[in-house]
Amino acid sequence: MTLTQWLLFILILQVVHFLGTWKLYVKAGRKAWEAIIPVYNAIVLMQIINRPKWWVILLFIPIINLLMFPIVWVETIRSFGKNTTKDSFLVVLSLGFYIFYVNYMEDVAYIKDRSLKPRTATGEWVSSIAFAVIAATLVHTYFMQPYTIPTSSLEKSLLIGDFLFVSKFHYGARVPMTTVAAPMVHDTLPIVKTKSYLKFPQLPYMRLPALQKIKQNDIVVFSWPVDTVEQFFKKTNRKIRKPIDKKSNYVKRCVGIPGDSLEIRDGYVYINGKKNVLPDRARLQFFYETDTDGKALSVKSLKSRYHVREGGRLQDGNYILNLADEDAQLISKNPTVKSLTKRLSPKGEAEDVFPNVSSLDWNRDNFGPVYIPEEGKTVALNIASLPFYKQIIVEYEKNTLRVENGQIYLNGSAEPVDTYTFKQNYYWMMGDNRHNSEDSRYWGYVPYDHVVGKPVFIWFSWNSDGQGLDKVRWERLFTTVGGSGKAISFFFPFVGLMLVLYGFNWFRKRKKAA
Structure with missing residues (x-):
């Protein structure tokens, strides 16, 4: 929706609100005209229902307001004596239009000093759950979002099974464009597996101020620009167009920022003619072909030692392994390995890569140069x-x-x-797992309005290949995503701190009781 359309939509909502509540405003000792002035009418309504004025802010925050509206509807009718469970269900199921019936058809009286405490245990439970969901949704949408690593495109830095916290505020939280959507889920409702949102109405793209810009080699979570899949990881021939904020989330490393000239030579990225230097925690991976003279190679032992993921088996016992260069050097010393060859696509051999112009003769390992568009250029x-x-x-x-x-x-x-x-900045995102990553080499640039956030913390990590307690990667729990040197786990210090706090509270309560 355009800005003009949104203003018209908001105006219609104000008229609907006025028609449904003006008599109630009068019965509460206010003026009828106060029910039609935008924002001011919400402030007055908070006074009528005896709720804090800061609730008005929540009514104007996308997604959060979807949760707040039913609460305000219920509070409104209860302020005029409609306290039964039936009344509450009617006002919610009618999307607030039950208030029209109360406004025109019921002879109700305003209860100025009504008790705000729920009358039943069920009511108190529902109230607590509702505000817990609102608080969690606020944090999830605008501050910090949990995220799971589903693929190996950033293997070594991030592993399949890592559970992350992704900061929304580092790059500026993106205000949800899809205004009608289920809270704390993405594009699909769990269990029922149906779409979790409505495409209409859509807010214009807006973003809160950023704490920092996206820098070279930052790991970034973003909405996959060319996403048309109905459900991620589910094979289907049906393709759909999704709103930006409901496209599938990807995580890659930003190797090209606005204004850069980027080229790939034998799998390595060059920026403005200089080889890109990755952080010391990052290690590039490529497919290597082994020659084992027909002897068996224990891929299982290699996986446990080097996080190797088998790329496939060739005839005569040979394998294609996905390896970092350093690990390839170690494996090449294995007595069963006669040779280990990196499988690079040679320069001049065309593959199906961006921008899909065969005459360029570009491929995944030899590509470019391309210009990364910059806003205003x-x-x-x-x-x-x-x-x-x-x-x-x-x-x-x-x-x-x-x-x-x-x-x-x-x-x-x-x-x-x-x-x-160009009207906005663009970025070039690639996986460190060069031969097992669907990234910008295949679909091009990532617009800034598609950027979701910055992974900052690994709170849990699950190894599906492990056994028993070894399924948990204990050394990765409570580690930072960024930084230099070996990642340090703060899990056991955290557990220790929690035990100390628990013991202190227990001792204090016991002493107070004595």
Whole structure:
């Protein structure tokens, strides 16, 4: 929805609110006109239902307001003596329109000093659960979101089975664009496996102020720009268009920032002509082919020692292994391994990679150079450069485009254009697992409005290949994602601190009772 459409929608809501409540405002000793003034009417309503004025803020926070509206509806009718369970169900199930019936058809009296304490244990339980959900949703949406690593694209830095906390505020929390959605779930409702949101109405893209910019080699969670899958990891021929904030979440390393010129040579990234230097915790992985002279190689032991994930088995007992260069050197010393060869796509051998122009002869290991678009910067636009920027122009920045007789026309203009100025920043995201990562090499740039947040903390890690207690990667619990040197687990110090606090509280209560 455009800004004008939203203003019109808000105006309609104010009229609906006025028509449904003005008599109740009068019965509460207020003026009828106070029910129609935006924001002010909400402040007055909080006074009528004897609730704090800061609740008004919650009514204007996307997603949170969906949880607050039913609470305010119930509180409104209870302020006029409609306290039964039946009344509460009616006002919620009617989406608040039961208030119209109370306003016009019921002779109710305003209860100025009504008790705010729930009358039953069930009511108290429901009230506690409701505000716990609101608090959790607020944190999940605007501050910190739990996230699970589902693939091996950042293997070594992040492992399959890592459970992360992703900070929303480092890069600026993105205000949800999808205004009607289930809280604390993404695009699919659990158990029933149906869509968790409505596409309409949609808010314009907005973002809270950021604490920092995305830097070279930051690990970033983002909405997968080209996502059209109905459900992630579920094979289906049905493709759908999703709102930005309901696209599947990916986690990759940002190797190219706005303004960079990026090139890949034999699997290694070069930025502005210089080889990209990764943090010391990151290790690139590639497919290596082994020659074992037909002898068996214990892939199981390699997996446990080096986190090797088997890429496949060839004839004569040979294997394709997914290895970091350092581990490849160690494995090459294994007496059963005759040779170990990195399987790189040679320069000039074309593969199906961005921007899908076969004449470029680019592949996953030898690619580019490409320019990473920067907000406000202008590039030449012609038939040769169009494949690089067409998706940006049409999909991400919402222009109409047509090509006639080798000329490019934008937004219905009668005059052709030969330049384009970008409206936002773009990033190049890649996995450290170079041969097992679906990343920008295959679908291009990541717009800034698709950025979700920054992984900061691993609170749990589960190894599906382990046995018993070894399924838990204890050394990864309560470790930071960033930083240099070997990651240090703060799990046992945390447990110790919790035990000390528990003991102190127990001792204090016992002493007080004595």
